[in-house]
Amino acid sequence: MPETVFGLPTHAIVVHATVVLLPLAALAVLLHAFWPDARRRLGVVTPLLAGVALVLVPMATQSGESLEHTVGENSLVEQHAQLADGMLPWAIGLFVVALALWLLDRRRAGAPERDVSRARWVPVVAGVLTLVAVVGTVQQIVRVGHAGAEATWHDAVSSSSSGDGDGDEG
Numbered sequence: 001m002p003e004t005v006f007g008l009p010t011h012a013i014v015v016h017a018t019v020v021l022l023p024l025a026a027l028a029v030l031l032h033a034f035w036p037d038a039r040r041r042l043g044v045v046t047p048l049l050a051g052v053a054l055v056l057v058p059m060a061t062q063s064g065e066s067l068e069h070t071v072g073e074n075s076l077v078e079q080h081a082q083l084a085d086g087m088l089p090w091a092i093g094l095f096v097v098a099l100a101l102w103l104l105d106r107r108r109a110g111a112p113e114r115d116v117s118r119a120r121w122v123p124v125v126a127g128v129l130t131l132v133a134v135v136g137t138v139q140q141i142v143r144v145g146h147a148g149a150e151a152t153w154h155d156a157v158s159s160s161s162s163g164d165g166d167g168d169e170g
Contacts, residue, residue, distance in 0.1 A: 001059065003066050011063035015148065018056040022091065022141050025050040026134045029098045033130035039105060050091075050098035057091040060084070076151035083144045090137040097133040101126060 005013055025046075031038035032046045061084055068077055104126065107117045116122070 001063055001066070003063075003070070009063070009067050009070075011060065011067040014056060014060045014063050015145075018053065018060045019141060019145055021049065021053040021056060022094075023138055025053040025098065026094060026137050029094060029101065029130055030134050032098070032101050033127055039101075043105075044102060047095065047098040047102045050095040054091045054095045057088050061088070074151075076147070076154055080144065080147035080151045083140070083147050087140050087144055090133070090140045093133045094137045097126075097129050101130070 002010055004010060028042055028046045028049050032042050033039075064081065064084060068081060071077065104117055104122070107115070111117050
């Protein structure tokens with residue numbers, strides 16, 4: 001993967017795509033699980049969106065490791081990298097739940113009345129797994145993104161706010 005695209009670090013571009021698509025996929029999974037009209041409309045879009053988001057996560061991690069070698073290591077970058085390493089399991093879980101929900105819908109569509117996919121416990125289990133995957137994915141992307149923003153902007157913000165004389169002095 002190239003280190004830059006149009007002069008920008010590849011990591012910045014891939015991360016922005018990931019930060020948009022992963023929560024969007026989480027929202028689609030949530031809607032798919034709990035809103036029948038959305039389920040019918042989303043169909044295969046839900047697992048496809050979750051799959052694209054899943055592919056972006058290792059790309060973001062790999063491009064971040066390349067960028068880390070360029071900018072050097074510090075405690076904020078290390079914290080961001082450690083949190084980012086925990087993103088992949090959540091993205092995998094979200095994809096698995098999205099795929100399972102879609103496959104369950106397809107099975108139910110052609111299933112006889114007594115099929116296991118029509119059992120009362122199936123939607124409960126699917127709902128619990130959906131909530132775990134969605135909440136876990138969203139909280140992790142927020143934590144990773146916040147740590148990345150701190151690593152990126154900490155020096156710029158702290159140096160500009162410490163000596164500019166625009167403080168509230170009454």
